[in-house]
Amino acid sequence: MARDQIDPNLISSRAELVGWLEAGCKPVEQFRIGTEHEKFPFRRADLSPVAYEGPDGIRALLEGMQALLGWDPILEDGRIIGLYDVTGGGAISLEPGGQFELSGAPVETIHQTCSELHAHLAQVRQVADPLGLGFLGLGMSPKWTLAETPVMPKGRYGIMTRYMPKVGTRGLDMMYRTSTVQVNLDFESEADMVRKLRVSLALQPIATALFANSPFMEGRPNGFLSARSEIWRDTDNQRAGMLPFAFEDGMGFERYVDYALDVPMYFVKRGDRYHDVAGASFRDLLEGRLPQLPGERATVADWSNHLTTIFPEVRLKRYLEMRGADSGPTGRICALPSYWVGLLYDAANLDAAWEIVKGWSAEERQRLRDDVPRLGLKAEIAGRSVLDLARETVALASDGLARRGRANLMGDDERIHIAPLLRVVEEERTLAETLLGKYHGAWGESVDPAFREMAY
Template sequence: MSTRKTSVEAEPVIESRDQLIAPFIGGEKPKSDWRIGTEHEKLVFRTKDKRAPSYDEPGGIRDILLGLRDYGWEPIEEGGKVIAMAGDDGTVSLEPAGQLELSGAQLENLHDTCAETGRHLQQVKAVAEDFEVGFLGLGMWPDKTREDLPVMPKGRYEIMMRHMPRVGSLGLDMMLRTCTIQVNLDYGSEADMVKKFRTGLALQPLATALFANSPFTEGKPNGYLSYRSHIWSDTDPHRTGMLPFVFDDDFGYERWADYMLDVPMYFVFREGRYIDAAGHSFRDFLKGELEVLPGELPTESDWWDHLSTAFPEVRLKSFLEMRGADGGPWSRICALPAFWVGLMYEQDALDAAWDLVKDWSVEEREELRNAVPKLALDAPIPGGGKLQDLAKDVMAICRKGLNTRARLNASGDNEAGFLETLDEIVASGKVPAQRLLDKYHGDWNGDIERVYKYSF
């Protein structure tokens, strides 16, 4: 989730609709300037007893963050507490229960992206070794209850945790128990954004299937392959889902702004603290009628904050976020941006991917999204067959897209090599969660603690 930095400068007040649309128009870039931003979260545990460390305890989350100063990272504070570290590779921040996230820098190619991930993992592992801490690459805690987990001292999380039970039964699980990988991509125009948004939204269930990696809850199989994905189906219907309006003929920046205006607020950030505005209307805020700040108008930063509080399968800010994947190890952190860049950053590939899904109905897209958390690549697809069949076609398009990009490293390798872990999944039809279940029912003999050997 976003890390807010306190500003000492006067913020422009929103006085026109043009200011609401400006972030999306401002995101338009020529193809030569398109970049790749990768974000990934990981679970943190004590190596001795597998407990999730708290923020304040010796060797806890605060100390892990501050340990990154040895590698040139600088603290970001909220209310006198360190909540993130900023550096050349982006931002390292804490999620609600201490999940550690790297929000990576905007990079030119996948070689740089994967190198960034490697540096980050080396650094946090070196810091964690001093504190007897490890990291687990899964989509969800395999054995922890909500009550087992600490809560981090970040104002927006406190507000969200109060609000979540009002709107769904699994929102607290989303916050406390899950981890994801996502990639942020650029667009060249409104029309380019629309096509990428629609293609990404339709194919997001495929990404969920390929990266499905959360089959355990509280120590036992939960009946799902991506329980993290299932959690989103009962988190908050006002700000999640497959967004049918994205496929309407009039979809564009204006429609997205209207959607965001209809998403209930969480908070307003003032003078270094978060003010609870959960459930209130940004439309009222625009009229100076926000109950918690009567007479005050929103600033442009308030709008930017609000844009970060919707959680659909694809999200638009000044770039597009692909949000469907479970957390996983280094190879899959590199594979997710490769998957989406291969489909999105060459026009022929984007056109071919859209052709595969453009005739799907609203109902068919929704049925696929609902089937994938349990069935993954065995989910039925519109027109007949299984998602595995579609995956083969999509991977061929993706590989061709990366080959066409022809971004080579010093050894002369192009970016398509980052797809190898996904090629193996598609060929076998077995997603990561299924392999974990095979081990659980086999060599592990039902001992869930064995999963911790799969730490980073």
């Protein structure tokens, strides 16, 4: 998750909330790419999870990263919980179970976001190796129970932990035992936002299948190719899902604001303190009628932070966040922005992708979303298999990257980063299925080898 915002300026009307989103519109030449990825820290000696405290804990890891990078610490109650690069805009943060996240800086090319990733992993290894720590690239922790998973000292996570069991059965698994990679992309106008939102929502299950990489839980197969994606189906359906209203007439910034206003709040942050207002309405805060904080008025930071607690398959802020992919090996982290940039930042491909998905009904899109976590490339929609759609959209994305013509120092364009997806569609096999084959074969029905083969 991105770091909490601190803008104290008051917001007093729905129109200002709409204007805040609309301010994200920018000219095409200013479009950027922001890639975020999470990974599971583990102790190499015994494959156990990593607690916050201790000489080889998460705190020591963050302090080592601060010393190495010189980034500003993000503190809560005197504890370091993240780092922020004030010059480049990148950040390192913690997810609830200790998942270590890089929120990449906004950059112009996939070459740059991939270089940033490689640099980050090298830096993390430099600090983690002396501590005896490794990092695992899977969409779900394959070995530890929920009880064994550590809890990070962040106030917002305490509030979420108390609230999640009230609104779904898998919320704590989502928080503590899943890991994702996402890419954040820009829009030029309200109409451009709507077109990109619709296309990316409809195709998000295709991305989920392409990146499926979470087939294990508590030491054995869990019955899914993307258990991370399955978990989201019963986490908190008021703030997750496929946003069917986005395909209705009249969709725009105002409609999304109305949706977000109806999503219950988790917290209000004042200073360093998180006030638990779980289940409360942002409309009440906007009007100064929040029962838990009488008279307190909404700020820009409140609105921005509230939007980060909404978890649809594609999230709108001042950019669009693609949220459907499991975390995985380095090459696949680079492949995710390749897929979406090639589709959404190319006008011809955006039109072509809309032609593919525009006839799908809300019911068909939801059924696809429900089927993909288990069936992967074998799921179907409107008479077409996900494998067929993956082939077509990966080819489109590759063409779009070629037309972008962004070369690295070796003269290669951005298509070099989409190669892992080309292999998936050529082999007709997800990474999850490959890992399951190893589990039942060379791994001897143990997930322990994953900590070696899937480590960064």
